[in-house]
Amino acid sequence: ETGVTQSPTHLIKTRGQQVTLRCSSQSGHNTVSWYQQALGQGPQFIFQYYREEENGRGNFPPRFSGLQFPNYSSELNVNALELDDSALYLCASSGTSGRGYEQYFGPGTRLTVT
Amino acid sequence: DAKTTQPPSMDCAEGRAANLPCNHSTISGNEYVYWYRQIHSQGPQYIIHGLKNNETNEMASLIITEDRKSSTLILPHATLRDTAVYYCIVRVFYHSGAGSYQLTFGKGTKLSVIP
Numbered sequence: 563e564t565g566v567t568q569s570p571t572h573l574i575k576t577r578g579q580q581v582t583l584r585c586s587s588q589s590g591h592n593t594v595s596w597y598q599q600a601l602g603q604g605p606q607f608i609f610q611y612y613r614e615e616e617n618g619r620g621n622f623p624p625r626f627s628g629l630q631f632p633n634y635s636s637e638l639n640v641n642a643l644e645l646d647d648s649a650l651y652l653c654a655s656s657g658t659s660g661r662g663y664e665q666y667f668g669p670g671t672r673l674t675v676t
Numbered sequence: 677d678a679k680t681t682q683p684p685s686m687d688c689a690e691g692r693a694a695n696l697p698c699n700h701s702t703i704s705g706n707e708y709v710y711w712y713r714q715i716h717s718q719g720p721q722y723i724i725h726g727l728k729n730n731e732t733n734e735m736a737s738l739i740i741t742e743d744r745k746s747s748t749l750i751l752p753h754a755t756l757r758d759t760a761v762y763y764c765i766v767r768v769f770y771h772s773g774a775g776s777y778q779l780t781f782g783k784g785t786k787l788s789v790i791p
Binding site for chain 1: 710717718719720721722725761763778779780781782783784
């Protein structure tokens, strides 16, 4: 069973630029969630995709957007980067099960905005 | 979302049981209690979850009080590799039948296992 993978592992961008982060979900999982984790804080929910449609969104501005593809992999796009966007971005995949729908996280992408 | 309260840090001697408490007094009837942990600079790792009955798996045990207002995660024989931040989370459903939910993380409990 292949786990959740994310790319790239590290990224440095300049304020105002755009960035795309990628996530491959665990085999058999159809739901992908994205989280932002600032230093010293718990992860904060950005949004979730289920069967290629956004299925819930946290308190993040529209410049955070995403996609899910037919193979359930996903992208997170951030436009007009700000210094406060520097964080660890985590992707989690989940499937449907009798109870729980537990989420499995990837290792994250460390984004630094200068 | 139901809020959770956890102590910011705890120490545990290696080989002893680690008991991590969590208060979730506003939990509603269909919300589950989840535990995740995050080892430094890695993604969170699912540990266990439960609704109202006590649960056990190969990693840990989860004890939920009868009124469901609090729970305890038990690592029966803590090792140095269990040093991590442990998050207690109450799950919210977005859409029934869609198999989806948001995890609301707090700051968790930093568990240090001491040799």
